[in-house]
Amino acid sequence: xxxxxxxxxxxxxxxKSLRVYYLVILLVIIFLTLLxxxxxxxxxxxxxxxxxxxxxxxxxxxxxxxxTTFLMMLQNGTSRxxxxxxxxxxxxxxxFAMSVLDRILSLLANIIGNAIGGLSYSxxxxxxxxxxxxxxxxxxxxxxxxxxxxxxxxxxxxxGYFITILYYxxxxxxxxxxxxxxxxxxxxxxxLLDYMVLDGKISALRNKFIxxxxxxxxxxxxxxxxxxxxxxxxxxxxxxxxxLIKRAVDKN
Amino acid sequence: MQMNFNEERPIYIQISEGxxxxxxxxxxxxxxxxxxxxELSVNYRINPATALKGINILxxxxxxxxxxxxxxxxxEGAVERLTFKRREKFYGNYIRNLVDEAKRLxxxxxxxxxxxxxxxxxxxxx
Amino acid sequence: MSIEIKDVSKNFGTTQALSRVNLTFxxxxxYGLLGRNGAGKTTLLNIITNRIFADExxxxxxxxxxxxxxxxLQKIYMMSEKNYYPTNMKIKEIFAWTKNFYQDFDMDYAKKxxxxxDLNINKNVKSLSTGYTSIFKVIIALSVNTPYVLLDEPVLxxxxxxxxxxxxxxxxxxxxxxxxxxxxxxxxxxxSTVIEDVIIIRNGTIIKNQSREELLxxxxxISGKAxxxxxxxxxxxxxxxxxxxxxxxxxxxxSINKETIPTDLEVTKLDLQKLFxxxxxx
Numbered sequence: 336x337x338x339x340x341x342x343x344x345x346x347x348x349x350x351k352s353l354r355v356y357y358l359v360i361l362l363v364i365i366f367l368t369l370l371x372x373x374x375x376x377x378x379x380x381x382x383x384x385x386x387x388x389x390x391x392x393x394x395x396x397x398x399x400x401x402x403t404t405f406l407m408m409l410q411n412g413t414s415r416x417x418x419x420x421x422x423x424x425x426x427x428x429x430x431f432a433m434s435v436l437d438r439i440l441s442l443l444a445n446i447i448g449n450a451i452g453g454l455s456y457s458x459x460x461x462x463x464x465x466x467x468x469x470x471x472x473x474x475x476x477x478x479x480x481x482x483x484x485x486x487x488x489x490x491x492x493x494x495g496y497f498i499t500i501l502y503y504x505x506x507x508x509x510x511x512x513x514x515x516x517x518x519x520x521x522x523x524x525x526x527l528l529d530y531m532v533l534d535g536k537i538s539a540l541r542n543k544f545i546x547x548x549x550x551x552x553x554x555x556x557x558x559x560x561x562x563x564x565x566x567x568x569x570x571x572x573x574x575x576x577x578x579l580i581k582r583a584v585d586k587n
Numbered sequence: 588m589q590m591n592f593n594e595e596r597p598i599y600i601q602i603s604e605g606x607x608x609x610x611x612x613x614x615x616x617x618x619x620x621x622x623x624x625x626e627l628s629v630n631y632r633i634n635p636a637t638a639l640k641g642i643n644i645l646x647x648x649x650x651x652x653x654x655x656x657x658x659x660x661x662x663e664g665a666v667e668r669l670t671f672k673r674r675e676k677f678y679g680n681y682i683r684n685l686v687d688e689a690k691r692l693x694x695x696x697x698x699x700x701x702x703x704x705x706x707x708x709x710x711x712x713x
Numbered sequence: 714m715s716i717e718i719k720d721v722s723k724n725f726g727t728t729q730a731l732s733r734v735n736l737t738f739x740x741x742x743x744y745g746l747l748g749r750n751g752a753g754k755t756t757l758l759n760i761i762t763n764r765i766f767a768d769e770x771x772x773x774x775x776x777x778x779x780x781x782x783x784x785x786l787q788k789i790y791m792m793s794e795k796n797y798y799p800t801n802m803k804i805k806e807i808f809a810w811t812k813n814f815y816q817d818f819d820m821d822y823a824k825k826x827x828x829x830x831d832l833n834i835n836k837n838v839k840s841l842s843t844g845y846t847s848i849f850k851v852i853i854a855l856s857v858n859t860p861y862v863l864l865d866e867p868v869l870x871x872x873x874x875x876x877x878x879x880x881x882x883x884x885x886x887x888x889x890x891x892x893x894x895x896x897x898x899x900x901x902x903x904x905s906t907v908i909e910d911v912i913i914i915r916n917g918t919i920i921k922n923q924s925r926e927e928l929l930x931x932x933x934x935i936s937g938k939a940x941x942x943x944x945x946x947x948x949x950x951x952x953x954x955x956x957x958x959x960x961x962x963x964x965x966x967x968s969i970n971k972e973t974i975p976t977d978l979e980v981t982k983l984d985l986q987k988l989f990x991x992x993x994x995x
Contacts, residue, residue, distance in 0.1 A: 337783045340813040403799045409764045410797035411814035412786035585764035596982060597926055598906060625888035632880045633906045634743055635888050637926075687976060 337413040341421030348400055349429050356392050360385055364444050371454040386459040386484060389437055390491050397495020401503060405583065415580050423573060430488035434481050460484065466555045483558050486565040497572045500579045598633055602641030607669050610661055617661045714740040714775050716761060716861060721770035723756055730756040731917040741891040745908035747901055749993050753917040754897040758863050762791045791863040792854040796846060800839040804849050817858035826852045830875060843870035851879055855886050863895045880907055905985040915993050929983045933969050936962035937978040945978060953991030964991050
């Protein structure tokens, strides 16, 4: 079986861009810390959420990791199945590594910032779920955040991957229809339909969904709702991706 | 050993005749080793199966023998046998063609005789 | 041990690319897969290697259906005319990855060949000329040591010197480590001495599949004055003719009786290139 080689290859694909990405993140942290030390005075500064940039980074990685890899696998006698297994393995690995790394960086940034001046940093999920610290010890809380980040990162990457395969499988006409149709539906048609015909049933449903994941306004959010949503998303999207990959052919 | 393949006859026959020529001219002495199938096929860019087929003609006629693990050698008496075989074929291969071509070119019998004498005298031709 | 192609058909839209192809590539032979551009050569090879799927039929590699099966696919290396490698990857990185996928890839030999062809393995694919793009793929094909090697137009863009080196290396490799080689090409003359069996494909159908010698011994060429040739071929199975000035050559299928040939006509063997042109015309 070629799963091992296929996984190694796809992991390696992330290697270079990951190094560049973290170099930039580090520079930003250093820059902000220095900035605060020099000009911040004695006021308390805050900054937060480079998880969001990790999310964007991974989404783009997902978008870029299909065609070249697919051709390389075809050239090297590797089935779509092995490529697919290698792909999900490498995504899970990279997302996990990044969620751990981002957590460590968050804690470090916070410690250093506080030590030098009054600069504090909070991660994306620190803000959202800090209330859990009342009942949980800090270590378990960190693990919880890592787990949550891991699933969010994975979901985002396979989302990007799915879009790319979808575009690879579609012919030009379909591509145009989808490229125009999907944004138009989201921004225009669905809201209009919702407003004029359905009496806001769609937006009510959407709000219900958002409240389920992030909690009712004012109430404390449960991190496992988001986790569950991500997990479901991963399974459904990855299932669809497999259906698309299974019949994907060389268009070289 | 020089060989320019033409498409008139099968390549394996041309290979076997090329080696015969080399034996007759003394390039491959009796009891000396001749190039391997691989060397022949690489050198002439031919399929090894074709080279083998050509060599096998010589082996079947007893002019080449194989030593396991060593290579192929020219058999004793090969020159004599080949000379005899070639003489048998001389009329069919050369004289008939010569006469046919001479007729096309309207060369007379006497003119041919003169040319043959010239051919024997001219030792330095290529 | 063989690649068996069973009843394979393939359509692209309304064009039929392959129509019920049945074919076997046997152990340790060199095959010439010959056809004009668009005859279906690449489509067939792409189906064998699972790059595209057949509409009907299947491909069996050493007893295993090759569709989506790594074990079967790992026995085959295909050198394509098009490039499948990442264009920003260095040649030496490609060699290293090839070794990851094909364990029998001989890295030392590949590097030796790169030297022989003057290929700088620190360059990336994108910076190579057409000739050198073929060369690096040829080097992998010669070093990969799979039981089946498929070469699709291997000498594309190579100069005469490099072509000669390539054919010699191919024969040397084949002699030392026998494997099944399929050379797909429309340049017949170059491969005619190298191949053992000939497969001619026309409009997606296999029209000839036999040993080269056998194919060429099935007929002959007769040439001479046009009028003499014409009267000779009246009752013969003529597959084609060529006329230059008053001279005519006719390509005839069938056995030859030397006694019946007029003295002003010349008989020669069929030549693969000419036979191919005649068989695949129109």
